[in-house]
Amino acid sequence: MALLRVRHCRALLYCRRAPPQCPACGGALGAGGLPSAPVRLNCPFRHGHGQPRAFLVRPTRGSFMRGYDGSSDLHVGITDSRGVVYNYDQEGVHRAHSGWEQCICIPLVQPHMVELLQQWDNLLEEFSEGEAWLPHRYDEQEHNCYTFALAFINHVLSRQGKEPLSKGEFTERFVLPQSRRASRYLTLHHELAHRDCYIVPLPEGGQSSSAEHDELLY
Incomplete structure (x- = not known):
């Protein structure tokens, strides 16, 4: 099942199925418009x-x-x-x-x-x-x-x-970026094996902080 990310109430919500209400604040997710629309996270693993x-x-x-x-x-x-x-x-x-x-x-x-x-x-x-x-x-x-x-x-x-x-150069340029992405995905996958929603709070400070957290977990 796909992993989803929803931005709401200064938090990033990760889930397998978007809930009707935000588990962080209780507000209706649908009321947030396009910014709160669920975003599908592509699996980093390939056949x-x-x-x-x-x-x-x-x-x-x-x-x-x-x-x-x-x-x-x-x-x-x-x-x-x-x-x-x-x-x-x-x-x-x-x-x-x-x-x-x-x-x-x-x-x-x-x-x-x-x-x-x-x-x-x-x-x-x-x-x-x-x-x-x-x-x-x-x-x-x-x-x-x-x-x-x-x-x-x-x-x-x-x-x-x-x-x-060199081994170090190839690893740094090509392998590590993909490995880090896979590691983040596996972290979410394991967290959602035990709960319906994984919440990552965003700090005060607007767009720059939000973007920073997006980079940490997509």
């Missing part, structure tokens, strides 16, 4: 096999919406044009056709990059057959799934004459 040419993140075990505690191990992979997920672990490179149904997704190729769109599958397959990704090379800390995915991204960048990305 990974439907996301071609993308960097995917999912829990190593289970799923984000069921059982993920915010600190469990994560696994990453790269999709080809058909949504097959290439991922690396202690058994070598896998080409997964299932199991990545709920992921954080970071698209890697823009629609105008026609040549790369056409070459992507061959590049990914050839890269995955490299000796660096044999099972015995795997190391949980130093040579893992993230190493594989980022090395492929840098392999593509080098073919385009672009500078490689």
